[in-house]
Amino acid sequence: MKKVVILGGGVAGTIVANLLAKKLRPDEAEITVVDKTGRHVYQPGFVYVAFERQKPEKLVHDERKLLRKRVKLVVGEAVKIDAEGKEVTLADGKVLEYDRLVVALGARLTPDELPGYNGAAHHFYSLEGAVELRKALESFRGGKIVVTVASVPYKCPPAPSEAACQLDYYFTKRRMRDKVDIHFLSPLSRIFPLEPVNPVVEKVFTEHNVRFTIFFNAESIDPKAKTVNSIEGETVPYDLLVMVPPHRGAKVVEDSGLGDRGGWLPTDKATLRTKAHPDIFAAGDCTDVPVSKSGAAAHFQAKVIAASVVADLRAEPATARYDGHVMCYCDAGYHKGIAMSFDYEHPPVPPPLGLKDWLGKRFLNRVYWLLVPAGRV
Numbered sequence: 001m002k003k004v005v006i007l008g009g010g011v012a013g014t015i016v017a018n019l020l021a022k023k024l025r026p027d028e029a030e031i032t033v034v035d036k037t038g039r040h041v042y043q044p045g046f047v048y049v050a051f052e053r054q055k056p057e058k059l060v061h062d063e064r065k066l067l068r069k070r071v072k073l074v075v076g077e078a079v080k081i082d083a084e085g086k087e088v089t090l091a092d093g094k095v096l097e098y099d100r101l102v103v104a105l106g107a108r109l110t111p112d113e114l115p116g117y118n119g120a121a122h123h124f125y126s127l128e129g130a131v132e133l134r135k136a137l138e139s140f141r142g143g144k145i146v147v148t149v150a151s152v153p154y155k156c157p158p159a160p161s162e163a164a165c166q167l168d169y170y171f172t173k174r175r176m177r178d179k180v181d182i183h184f185l186s187p188l189s190r191i192f193p194l195e196p197v198n199p200v201v202e203k204v205f206t207e208h209n210v211r212f213t214i215f216f217n218a219e220s221i222d223p224k225a226k227t228v229n230s231i232e233g234e235t236v237p238y239d240l241l242v243m244v245p246p247h248r249g250a251k252v253v254e255d256s257g258l259g260d261r262g263g264w265l266p267t268d269k270a271t272l273r274t275k276a277h278p279d280i281f282a283a284g285d286c287t288d289v290p291v292s293k294s295g296a297a298a299h300f301q302a303k304v305i306a307a308s309v310v311a312d313l314r315a316e317p318a319t320a321r322y323d324g325h326v327m328c329y330c331d332a333g334y335h336k337g338i339a340m341s342f343d344y345e346h347p348p349v350p351p352p353l354g355l356k357d358w359l360g361k362r363f364l365n366r367v368y369w370l371l372v373p374a375g376r377v
């Protein structure tokens with residue numbers, strides 16, 4: 001009996017596990033998911049916890065209930081991957097051997113990496129962070145809110161500009177928009193990461209009086225002076241700072257000597273096999289695959305990996321390839337949204353901003369639990 005071990009029960013890991021359980025006969029392979037929390041979190045909902053009245057508990061489901069029965073779930077933290085010996089060690093000392101390993105450990109928030117970040121900045125990149133930001137917004141009586149990112153790469157590249165739009169909408173609804181100055185700082189040469197979509201977002205910012213500065217790469221925060229300072233030498237004051245924290249790849253990947261400088265796992269962008277070890281696949285945020293770190297990318301990559309693992313175990317040619325497909329929605333407030341679809345070869349076509357794509361995002365938020373982890377779509 002072959003053994004497939006999947007590290008991480010997030011978007012990618014859960015879909016791979018369920019697709020393998022569907023495709024492989026029980027006597028062909030034992031499928032094990034290892035997740036350190038045993039809980040599956042829908043991260044796109046964090047925005048709505050911070051800016052709307054989304055209940056945090058609705059975004060968290062028991063991973064066991066999302067997995068097919070025959071998939072084993074081990075709740076524990078992977079602390080060492082021995083790629084030569086083909087085994088994974090967990091924090092409690094348990095060792096899992098594998099024939100194929102799928103690393104789907106997501107990205108790690110590392111706020112300590114930016115001097116001054118802890119205690120000064122708010123964010124919506126964890127459930128706890130989103131709840132704290134909501135409290136800070138509720139008690140905000142006016143002044144300057146700075147929205148920015150600590151560094152690149154980070155998950156869901158459109159999320160910071162989406163947050164700036166959400167802030168505008170939030171304070172408009174509270175009838176105090178005139179008391180709030182929103183200033184967006186981008187490390188890039190434009191405000192929106194996807195160039196073809198940038199003019200659409202820039203127009204929204206201009207129409208809604210969201211100021212922006214480009215080429216602002218944060219170097220430090222001075223919590224006493226309440227300023228954020230850039231490598232370029234600028235100093236921007238704030239009353240409330242909303243900053244996406246620094247990200248790194250998974251700690252176990254770094255500790256096992258498998259990561260690059262950022263801790264990302266070097267991965268072939270088409271086959272999704274890790275470059276150093278073809279029997280180890282990697283999916284989602286933990287890789288260095290040159291696409292947005294997004295649930296959509298994790299989802300599409302999971303399908304390719306499931307097909308390739310089945311082919312490997314059956315000693316058939318593995319022909320599935322990831323084409324870089326990403327599909328995402330951005331909610332600009334005021335019941336308007338934008339959908340973007342692109343891949344390695346095709347940049348997104350500048351989309352119209354409207355109700356249809358706003359509804360699309362709301363619909364996806366609702367049907368996610370039913371369709372996505374099970375690999376039904």
Ligand SMILES: Cc1cc2nc3c(=O)[nH]c(=O)nc-3n(C[C@H](O)[C@H](O)[C@H](O)COP(=O)(O)OP(=O)(O)OC[C@H]3O[C@@H](n4cnc5c(N)ncnc54)[C@H](O)[C@@H]3O)c2cc1C
Binds near residue numbers: 009036047327328
């Ligand atoms: C605010 C926000 C908004 C977003 N909006 C969108 C959006 O609109 N559209 C979109 O497509 N994407 C969006 N994303 C990104 C999306 O949520 C992620 O890209 C996606 O979850 C990545 O899936 P993954 O499987 O790679 O990692 P994750 O879903 O993060 O799962 C990783 C899993 O690994 C587990 N784990 C980590 N370390 C260990 C360890 N050592 N041992 C065992 N288990 C471990 C974790 O517990 C977790 O369950 C957003 C993200 C954020 C933060």
